[in-house]
Amino acid sequence: MPQVDLSREPVDVLIAGGGYVGLSLALALKRGAPTLAVAIVDPAPAGAAARDARASAIAAAAKRMLDALGLWEGILPESQPITEMIVTDSRTRDPVRPVFLTFAGTAEHGEPFAHMVPNGVLVGALTAAAVEAGVTMLHGESVTDFIERPGHVDIRLSGGGTIAAKLLVAADGARSRLRDLAGIRTVGWSYGQSGIVATVSHERPHHGRAEEHFLPAGPFAILPLKGNRSSLVWTERTEQAERIIHAxxxxxxxxxxxxxxxxxxxxEPEGPRRAYPLGLTLARRFVAPRFALCGDSAHAIHPIAGQGLNLGFKDAAALAETIVEAARLGLDPGTLDILERYERWRRFDTVQMGMVTDGLNRLFSNDNAALRIIRDVGLGLVDRLPRLKERFIGAASEAGGSAPRLLRGETL
Incomplete structure (x- = not known):
């Protein structure tokens, strides 16, 4: 790609990272405030993310956000609603896996509490809509450095170009280099586990049922895709996971x-199989002057509850609403007092979800007989309390008054 020099074309918001978080944030900003100049810088070649063969669970709140952004109608034909979920707790060698917990797959008003959507379809739809909305896309570039100046931040790109922005948003993943450059520290640890991600086809239909089997090494999730196919999120000890994927x-x-x-x-396994190290990473702060973290750069959690992607969508919805409201009032969206509203909105929720997933992983990823009795009794009690199960489903729906408007299906 030729060298890019945008020093004479400043933008309002520059987003580092062209995954689903960066794209949904950029699109939401342009939908809510079309006059905002928004750019995305992503090191991957154009179209690379749209070829991702994996799939993700889109919770009801994230589905409403995609609908409010005008995308869900196009995504729906490629999605698979989850109509039921079962939870078991057993050893790998056990001939029978008793079902301790079941969930009907509906949230409010009968809508499915989640849909499985191929990542390529999701990112492809977001990319096309963002380009159409006027988002500037810089592929094959990355942010290498930035310096805060009065009224803006100077951003240096890997191709040698520079760009000025009122706000830099880091959506560059759990190992965010920009987070380190901003001096934001993290708290977290490795689980000594890796998540194997693969797709399989099978002889019989799944009827939309998702399964989560708690095994001693970690959860083994079977998530339904369109047709007789399923996506796997398979947790193993890291050394075992490496052995399995290279077998x-x-x-x-x-x-x-x-x-x-x-x-x-x-x-029958389909396509590539990959393993990703699992751990907990929580940023001590989500913002700094003219800088904000969004998605995995702010929080990376265990996939045991399947909430990583949906937390990222919540971040994008909250940050977009914060910036759009500031822009409508004629305020500078990069100032710390504006950004701290976003931090207050999102930090407690992400810390809470990080602690919940950490506790669940420690409770279930073991073969301790005493813990097994406690957790199985607990699962059985939850299964017999419909109102408690409804609260779990409601958490995925995220329809409360404190939720960002996009997650309630409202436009900005």
Whole structure:
């Protein structure tokens, strides 16, 4: 890509990272305040993210946000609603896995509490809409440094160009380099686990049922895709995960069948299999003068509850609403007092979810007999209390009055 010099074309908001968080933030900003100049800088080549073969669970609140942004109608034909969810707790060698907890797959007004959507479809739709809305896309570039100035921040790009912005948003992932450059420290730890992500086809239909099997090494989730296909999020100890993903196809299939079971008939792995290290990372601050963290750069949590992507959408919705409201009042969106509203809005929720997922992982990712009795009794009690189960479903719906407007299905 040729060198880019945008020093004479300042923007209001520059977003580092062109994944679903950066794209949804950029699109929400342009939908809410079309006069805002918004740019995305992403090191991946154009179209690379849209070729991601993985899939993600989109909770009801995130679905309403995508609908409010005008995208859900186009995404819906490629999505698979989750109509039911079951939870088991057993050992890998157990011949039977008793079901301790079941959830009907609906939130408010009968809408599914989640849909499975291919990542390529999601990012492709966001990208097309952002470009159409007027977001400037700089692919093959990354932010290498930035310096706060009076009234703006000077941003240096990897191609040698520079750009001035009122606000720099880091949506560059859990290992955010920009977070480090901003001097924002984190708290967290590794779990010594890796998440294996793969897709399988199977002989029998899943009927929209999602399954989470708590095994001693960690949760093994089977998430339904369109057709007789499912997405796997498979937690193992890191050394075991590395052995599994580098095994030959025959060995990989045997390991998979031990955990997947035979209730959906013969299974066949599809596409690549990858493993990602798992840990907890929480930023001590979400903002600094003319700088904000969004998505995994602010918080990376265990996938045991499937909430990582949805937390990122919540961040994007809250930050977009904060910036748009400031812009409508003629205020500078990069000032610390404006950004601290976003931090107050989102930090407690993310810390709370981080602690919940950390506790769940420690409770279930073991083979301790005493803990097994306690957790199985607890799951059984929850299963017998419909109102408590409704509260769990309601948390995914996120329809309360304190939620950002986009998550309630309202436009900015």
């Amino acid at each position: 030959d196809d025959f060995t990989f299939r045997l390991e998979l069948e031990r955990r997947f079971g035979h209730h959906l008939g013969a299974i």
